[in-house]
Amino acid sequence: MSYRALITGASAGLGTEFARQLAALGVDLVLVARDAARLERLAHVLRSRYGVDVEVLAADLTASAALEAVAGRLSAEERPIDILINNAGFGVYAGFEASDITEERRLHELLSWVPLRLAHAAVPGMLERGSGWILNVASAAAFLPSGSYGSAKAAAVSLSRSLSARYRASGLRVTALCPGLLATEFHERMGEDHLPALPSIAWADTGRVAREGLRALYRGKPVLVSDWRYRLALPLRALLPDRLLERLGTTNDPGLR
Numbered sequence: 001m002s003y004r005a006l007i008t009g010a011s012a013g014l015g016t017e018f019a020r021q022l023a024a025l026g027v028d029l030v031l032v033a034r035d036a037a038r039l040e041r042l043a044h045v046l047r048s049r050y051g052v053d054v055e056v057l058a059a060d061l062t063a064s065a066a067l068e069a070v071a072g073r074l075s076a077e078e079r080p081i082d083i084l085i086n087n088a089g090f091g092v093y094a095g096f097e098a099s100d101i102t103e104e105r106r107l108h109e110l111l112s113w114v115p116l117r118l119a120h121a122a123v124p125g126m127l128e129r130g131s132g133w134i135l136n137v138a139s140a141a142a143f144l145p146s147g148s149y150g151s152a153k154a155a156a157v158s159l160s161r162s163l164s165a166r167y168r169a170s171g172l173r174v175t176a177l178c179p180g181l182l183a184t185e186f187h188e189r190m191g192e193d194h195l196p197a198l199p200s201i202a203w204a205d206t207g208r209v210a211r212e213g214l215r216a217l218y219r220g221k222p223v224l225v226s227d228w229r230y231r232l233a234l235p236l237r238a239l240l241p242d243r244l245l246e247r248l249g250t251t252n253d254p255g256l257r
């Protein structure tokens with residue numbers, strides 16, 4: 001039996017990694033992002049390397065008509081989607097007091113509303129078929145005082161836990177994957193001079209994070225912090241006051257304010 005996964009934010013970074021790893025397992029794909037040419041190039045490589053079926057669905061998920069088109073693909077009965085990976089995301093560089101409110105709204109839509117909307121479209125068919133997997137890419141920032149980005153990611157964690165508990169007995173698995181820092185395009189997209197100056201140990205391996213996320217989803221783990229260095233470090237937050245954590249976060253990575 002072959003499975004089909006829809007991945008948002010598949011044109012770069014962690015999303016491309018999910019696409020490669022799933023294709024290598026023989027999973028058919030629907031790739032979603034704004035950059036159609038880049039998705040087509042990736043689709044071509046995955047079809048020829050792994051022999052899987054790959055659809056490209058170019059969409060700006062913060063535009064409601066495009067979001068509804070993707071939701072429509074998720075609820076379609078033909079060529080049903082077994083696995084939804086809500087991965088698309090970006091960060092706002094400016095601190096809260098100075099940020100553009102339109103960008104803040106787009107950020108909350110993409111990180112919090114879009115995963116909810118797409119899960120809502122996917123769940124009824126998954127329930128009917130008696131199986132389905134939803135992976136929401138959140139962030140370790142969800143557990144730290146990390147400004148509007150952290151608050152939007154915390155909403156994705158909370159939704160994942162709730163859906164996981166609600167639909168587990170019906171055969172659905174829902175996981176919030178919470179990565180630490182990843183050397184993807186995420187930080188560059190906020191501006192070249194905004195790359196956090198951190199030692200290499202702070203950067204998690206993108207391939208390993210994707211692999212751990214897929215394994216957690218398969219096992220039905222509601223929340224996974226990835227990779228190991230963040231799993232080890234995160235409990236320390238309970239020992240430190242929010243004021244200090246907030247300062248550390250904004251000093252090391254202003255992009256995650």
Ligand SMILES: NC(=O)c1ccc[n+]([C@@H]2O[C@H](COP(=O)([O-])OP(=O)(O)OC[C@H]3O[C@@H](n4cnc5c(N)ncnc54)[C@H](OP(=O)(O)O)[C@@H]3O)[C@@H](O)[C@H]2O)c1
Pocket residue numbers: 008009010011012013014015032033034035036038059060061062087088089090110137138139140178179180181182183184185186187189
């Ligand atoms: N990098 C990190 O340090 C880090 C840490 C923790 C969590 N995360 C989370 O991991 C996820 C993946 O990020 P990444 O690090 O792989 O970043 P990335 O390399 O910048 O990739 C982001 C992806 O999201 C897509 N995207 C952005 N805005 C979109 C929109 N409006 N509509 C549709 N697609 C959109 C981009 O494609 P197009 O430009 O083609 O649309 C791209 O494919 C995000 O949810 C991010 O918040 C990242």
